Amino acid sequence: MKTNRFKVLGALLLVGALASACAAPPAAAPAQPTAPAAEPTAPAAEQPFIVGMVIVGPMNDKGWNEAHVLGAQYVMEKMPNVKFEFVDKVNPADRPNVKGSQVADELIAKGAKVVIFNSDDFKDDALETAKKHPNVVVIHASGDYAWKEGKNYKNQPNLGNLMTKMEPGWMIAGCAAALGSENGKIGTVGPLINEETRRYASSAYLGAKYCWENYKKRDPKELQFKITWIGFWFNIPGVTLDPTKVADDFYNGGFDVVMSAIDTPEVAVQGKKAAEAGKAVKYHHYNYKGGCELAPDICLGVHYYNWGPGYLKIIQEAMAGTYKGTWTWAEADWSNLNNRDTSSFGYIKGNALGAENEKLLDQFIKGLGDGSIDLWKGPLNFQDGTVFLKEGERATDQQIWYLPQLLEGMEGPSQ
Amino acid sequence: MTTPARIAGLPPAFYRVGAFVISLIFIALIVLISGASPVTVIGSMVGGAFGNADQIGRVIATLSPLLLCAAGLVYTFNAGLYNLGVEGQITFGAIAATWLLRVVYPEGATASLLPPPLAIALAIVVGGIGGVLWGLLAGALHVYGRISEIFAGLGLNFAATGIAIYLIFGPWKRPGVASLSGTQPFDESLWLGTFGNTEATPVALGLGLLALAFTIIVMRNTYFGLRLRAVGRNLRAAYVLGVPARRQLLSAFFICGLFAGVAGALQVVGMFHRLIPNISSNLGFLGLLVVMLVNFDPLWILPVAFFFSALNIGSLQLPLSFGLESSLAGVIQGLLVLFALIGHGLAQKYGRKPGE
Numbered sequence: 001m002k003t004n005r006f007k008v009l010g011a012l013l014l015v016g017a018l019a020s021a022c023a024a025p026p027a028a029a030p031a032q033p034t035a036p037a038a039e040p041t042a043p044a045a046e047q048p049f050i051v052g053m054v055i056v057g058p059m060n061d062k063g064w065n066e067a068h069v070l071g072a073q074y075v076m077e078k079m080p081n082v083k084f085e086f087v088d089k090v091n092p093a094d095r096p097n098v099k100g101s102q103v104a105d106e107l108i109a110k111g112a113k114v115v116i117f118n119s120d121d122f123k124d125d126a127l128e129t130a131k132k133h134p135n136v137v138v139i140h141a142s143g144d145y146a147w148k149e150g151k152n153y154k155n156q157p158n159l160g161n162l163m164t165k166m167e168p169g170w171m172i173a174g175c176a177a178a179l180g181s182e183n184g185k186i187g188t189v190g191p192l193i194n195e196e197t198r199r200y201a202s203s204a205y206l207g208a209k210y211c212w213e214n215y216k217k218r219d220p221k222e223l224q225f226k227i228t229w230i231g232f233w234f235n236i237p238g239v240t241l242d243p244t245k246v247a248d249d250f251y252n253g254g255f256d257v258v259m260s261a262i263d264t265p266e267v268a269v270q271g272k273k274a275a276e277a278g279k280a281v282k283y284h285h286y287n288y289k290g291g292c293e294l295a296p297d298i299c300l301g302v303h304y305y306n307w308g309p310g311y312l313k314i315i316q317e318a319m320a321g322t323y324k325g326t327w328t329w330a331e332a333d334w335s336n337l338n339n340r341d342t343s344s345f346g347y348i349k350g351n352a353l354g355a356e357n358e359k360l361l362d363q364f365i366k367g368l369g370d371g372s373i374d375l376w377k378g379p380l381n382f383q384d385g386t387v388f389l390k391e392g393e394r395a396t397d398q399q400i401w402y403l404p405q406l407l408e409g410m411e412g413p414s415q
Numbered sequence: 416m417t418t419p420a421r422i423a424g425l426p427p428a429f430y431r432v433g434a435f436v437i438s439l440i441f442i443a444l445i446v447l448i449s450g451a452s453p454v455t456v457i458g459s460m461v462g463g464a465f466g467n468a469d470q471i472g473r474v475i476a477t478l479s480p481l482l483l484c485a486a487g488l489v490y491t492f493n494a495g496l497y498n499l500g501v502e503g504q505i506t507f508g509a510i511a512a513t514w515l516l517r518v519v520y521p522e523g524a525t526a527s528l529l530p531p532p533l534a535i536a537l538a539i540v541v542g543g544i545g546g547v548l549w550g551l552l553a554g555a556l557h558v559y560g561r562i563s564e565i566f567a568g569l570g571l572n573f574a575a576t577g578i579a580i581y582l583i584f585g586p587w588k589r590p591g592v593a594s595l596s597g598t599q600p601f602d603e604s605l606w607l608g609t610f611g612n613t614e615a616t617p618v619a620l621g622l623g624l625l626a627l628a629f630t631i632i633v634m635r636n637t638y639f640g641l642r643l644r645a646v647g648r649n650l651r652a653a654y655v656l657g658v659p660a661r662r663q664l665l666s667a668f669f670i671c672g673l674f675a676g677v678a679g680a681l682q683v684v685g686m687f688h689r690l691i692p693n694i695s696s697n698l699g700f701l702g703l704l705v706v707m708l709v710n711f712d713p714l715w716i717l718p719v720a721f722f723f724s725a726l727n728i729g730s731l732q733l734p735l736s737f738g739l740e741s742s743l744a745g746v747i748q749g750l751l752v753l754f755a756l757i758g759h760g761l762a763q764k765y766g767r768k769p770g771e
Binding site: 096099102 | 691
């Protein structure tokens with residue numbers, strides 16, 4: 001009996017360890033809500049307008065998720081009577097047995113009049129929530145169900161989409177990477193493969209190719225642009241590839257510039273280590289405004305999301321009762337990319353770019369802004385060699401949004 | 416070691432209740448350290464599990480597969496087996512059910528090739544078969560390969576998850592998209608019907624209760640149950656006395672795999688409506704805790720499983736209302752289990768025996 005009891009205890013410990021390991025991967029940082037959480041007993045002098053936000057990863061990830069939280073804070077700053085309720089790490093690895101739609105139900109039960117889902121992975125949950133709660137405005141950031149001219153339109157009046165038109169941001173990033181590279185070997189640590197990530201990676205490639213040829217006056221054949229997809233927006237041990245290892249592989253494999261396309265900062269962290277070990281490497285960050293602070297000396301730049309203005313407009317309309325489910329592909333303010341009141345994305349140049357390259361990058365940004373540089377224009381081929389755009393043909397929004405393959409010249413899987 | 420006289424010889428219930436009270440004090444301390452009020456947190460978690468129809472529905476939706484897994488594990492535990500592979504058996508059941516549904520409703524089709532109720536029923540049956548295959552594989556490794564069932568099971572868990580991820584990112588990926596969010600959701604005609612607008616499905620609940628009732632009867636009233644316990648208590652003696660030990664062990668894996676596979680199929684047709692990488696939602700591990708906590712006696716599974724389902728659902732309130740890490744619920748769960756075991760052990764060792 002004694003041995004049996006020990007076996008029970010041993011097994012319990014093992015099961016407990018496994019269950020907790022599955023429930024909370026070590027990579028996930030604890031949630032630190034930046035807004036005061038709801039106090040059910042708080043006196044309600046003035047009823048706040050509650051907006052719920054369902055966040056796929058940790059809200060303090062210095063990446064995609066934190067950018068949404070910053071957007072929410074911007075709205076609360078401009079509209080003091082609006083209060084956000086956040087639930088982060090809503091994904092099957094961090095919260096097994098919890099669906100995004102369930103979290104939305106909870107938020108609505110707490111009085112949310114608008115619910116924002118912040119990841120492409122929530123498309124089914126957003127639709128389910130919108131159908132179940134027709135009086136609640138449901139916003140799916142990055143989706144396309146509300147796009148009448150899109151492939152996946154669903155006639156659900158209370159469901160809307162907001163997405164930043166980040167493609168030019170990726171072109172700027174690609175250009176900075178090419179300007180910063182000496183040997184033309186640019187690696188990208190990518191998340192999962194979908195239409196969004198394909199068009200982003202392709203935009204980066206177009207920007208890199210343009211600047212490599214036109215500003216650096218180098219042979220396009222010398223440019224190697226490789227992407228490795230880890231399988232999700234951030235590391236899930238045992239499920240995705242480890243972005244730390246992928247970044248290391250690039251740095252150790254002779255790639256002198258590595259771009260991050262994931263939500264978390266492994267590319268910067270490993271780049272810093274490689275540079276400290278004497279390697280001449282640089283990185284380009286993504287998503288989070290403070291991305292260059294992680295390793296300032298080797299940072300080429302960062303393009304970051306500015307969700308504030310887009311969310312502000314939607315919430316103002318929702319409060320007024322005038323919001324109609326629309327698909328918004330929010331443009332940048334080319335007169336000042338870093339204007340937090342007007343631009344959907346911003347760009348911050350890093351120290352590693354250098355004064356000369358800064359001027360070239362400014363020239364490139366100006367060209368994108370005034371339309372004199374238009375890179376979604378033929379001739380362009382897909383990765384498999386088939387024609388994407390004929391000579392002089394310009395890609396439509398649909399062709400860009402639903403890009404079916406990477407472009408010719410890029411390394412890495414399209415599907 | 417001498418028995419401390421002051422705590423010996425009391426009624427067994429004293430130790431169990433005492434341990435429960437101490438666990439509550441520990442939990443309150445941990446919640447206080449996390450910066451919240453224990454009373455408010457517990458009140459909010461109870462409210463989060465039973466506050467409205469949606470939440471009650473979710474508790475029931477979690478309870479149903481949990482009952483199936485716990486009932487299945489009663490067989491393996493009573494046969495002396497620690498079937499940690501139950502997670503893999505759920506996952507493989509879910510994979511098998513998804514396969515069946517993809518066959519009867521191919522991509523691009525506009526309707527199911529079979530009447531939807533038949534397709535769902537078949538998916539559940541095929542899910543059960545999938546679970547049986549995975550369970551028997553662990554059983555064969557244990558019985559014929561002399562591999563510890565714990566390691567065989569854990570290894571097969573990784574294999575099942577690996578297959579699920581491969582399918583989701585590979586042959587079964589959504590058109591143009593490979594994502595951890597899973598395969599393309601099935602057409603709504605292939606979803607199990609629910610109680611009203613909630614997520615609880617009568618079929619899943621019925622199957623869970625049926626499996627539990629069946630298990631109670633088998634374990635208490637049948638020769639099979641008796642032989643299973645005999646094998647569990649002393650494999651060699653049972654063999655010498657003429658109990659076909661191998662067959663008994665494999666039967667336990669068979670039944671546990673069947674129930675876990677059905678649970679996996681229900682996760683697909685009743686809960687997620689698609690295959691996701693973590694389709695088991697750790698309910699197998701939760702089932703192991705439940706069964707160990709009730710000392711392998713199926714009679715107590717229902718209330719304990721219900722309690723853990725409520726804890727599982729109510730814990731969403733931790734991040735929602737208090738900004739607390741919801742894995743704190745795992746700590747609460749672990750403390751309850753640990754102290755319940757301590758109470759159980761003390762009751763057995765020091766408790767007043769009948770007639771004393």
